[in-house]
Amino acid sequence: MASPGQKVVLITGCSSGIGLRIAVVLAKDEQKRYYVIATMRDLKRKDKLVEAAGDAYGKTLSLAVLDVCSDESVKQCINGIKDRHVDILINNAGIGLVGPLESIPIEEMKKVFETNFFGVIRMIKEVMPDMKKRKGGHIVVVSSVMGLHGVVFNDVYSASKFAMEGFCESLAVQLMKFDVTLSMIEPGPVHTEFEAKMIQDVKAKEYPGTDPDTINYFKNVYLPSSVDIFETLGQTPDDIARCTKKVIEANKPRFRNMTNSLYTPIVALKYADETGGLSIRAFHNILKMGPLMHVSMVALKYLTCGCLKSSSISPN
Ligand code: NAD
Numbered sequence: 001m002a003s004p005g006q007k008v009v010l011i012t013g014c015s016s017g018i019g020l021r022i023a024v025v026l027a028k029d030e031q032k033r034y035y036v037i038a039t040m041r042d043l044k045r046k047d048k049l050v051e052a053a054g055d056a057y058g059k060t061l062s063l064a065v066l067d068v069c070s071d072e073s074v075k076q077c078i079n080g081i082k083d084r085h086v087d088i089l090i091n092n093a094g095i096g097l098v099g100p101l102e103s104i105p106i107e108e109m110k111k112v113f114e115t116n117f118f119g120v121i122r123m124i125k126e127v128m129p130d131m132k133k134r135k136g137g138h139i140v141v142v143s144s145v146m147g148l149h150g151v152v153f154n155d156v157y158s159a160s161k162f163a164m165e166g167f168c169e170s171l172a173v174q175l176m177k178f179d180v181t182l183s184m185i186e187p188g189p190v191h192t193e194f195e196a197k198m199i200q201d202v203k204a205k206e207y208p209g210t211d212p213d214t215i216n217y218f219k220n221v222y223l224p225s226s227v228d229i230f231e232t233l234g235q236t237p238d239d240i241a242r243c244t245k246k247v248i249e250a251n252k253p254r255f256r257n258m259t260n261s262l263y264t265p266i267v268a269l270k271y272a273d274e275t276g277g278l279s280i281r282a283f284h285n286i287l288k289m290g291p292l293m294h295v296s297m298v299a300l301k302y303l304t305c306g307c308l309k310s311s312s313i314s315p316n
Contacts, residue, residue, distance in 0.1 A: 013093030068119030
């Protein structure tokens with residue numbers, strides 16, 4: 001149970017990746033300011049988290065079952081918390097979906113929205129009324145740079161994060177009246193199971209109903225570029241956890257928090273040309289570059305080093 005003065009932090013999707021690292025970084029806070037309730041769908045998947053948490057497990061970190069796609073599971077988890085009191089809610093659970101649109105059944109697309117969009121709303125609906133009553137609290141949503149600009153072959157995933165951005169931008173205004181803070185964390189590529197699952201899925205899939213030109217564009221142009229982008233620009237889950245800690249500890253937490261300054265120019269393109277043509281053409285041309293892209297990515301990394309920090313939140 002939380003000690004007096006400790007903030008109760010509830011995090012979704014903690015069995016792997018970013019959620020696991022946020023849970024560990026907060027539970028290991030030197031001043032022990034947080035009591036972390038790390039949640040996951042299946043406690044059989046707790047071992048990696050328990051090992052990474054070390055001594056903090058059982059002291060500043062506890063575990064609970066929570067499936068963001070189930071009303072009952074969400075209610076049961078929140079009802080199990082003393083006085084249903086959550087100071088900081090971190091909505092991290094999410095799933096990806098990549099591939100040619102023609103080959104993806106609508107049911108699979110709905111699953112992405114059920115988790116990435118309605119899953120977050122389900123959590124917020126359960127926790128927000130108490131925060132409003134108490135006139136305090138912080139809701140954090142792990143979105144993505146793909147919630148700020150679309151990425152080819154990630155159409156539905158990107159749409160789910162755009163939906164979240166729009167939802168939160170609207171809700172943040174109302175919450176200001178109640179002194180409840182809402183912040184988005186917008187990572188670029190991060191090395192987690194997300195990336196591994198994507199590559200594994202692609203190898204296993206046949207893409208029925210998709211024409212050969214599109215399959216070729218996806219497998220031989222998009223995928224190698226995507227792997228290259230992950231290798232060159234990818235951050236670690238720990239980077240994102242440290243950014244998130246900075247956001248919740250800020251005096252005046254920002255609403256938008258891109259974690260990778262290298263994405264600032266890409267997002268800026270969108271706002272530089274209100275017709276949208278500039279950013280769509282830029283992405284098209286980036287993909288056409290093929291092997292040259294790697295060189296450009298490395299050059300971008302060095303050219304932009306340090307000078308874009310103010311537009312993003314740095315992990316250090
Ligand atoms: P991950 O697959 O390691 O973690 C996602 C976690 O969510 C997993 O532990 C999974 O079990 C959990 N989850 C899935 N469905 C759930 C459900 N219904 N209820 C509860 N938990 C559920 O991947 P990650 O990269 O750590 O992803 C975490 C978040 O970061 C996601 O919201 C993702 O969209 C976002 N993100 C990831 C990247 C990236 O490149 N990895 C980039 C930007 C944003």
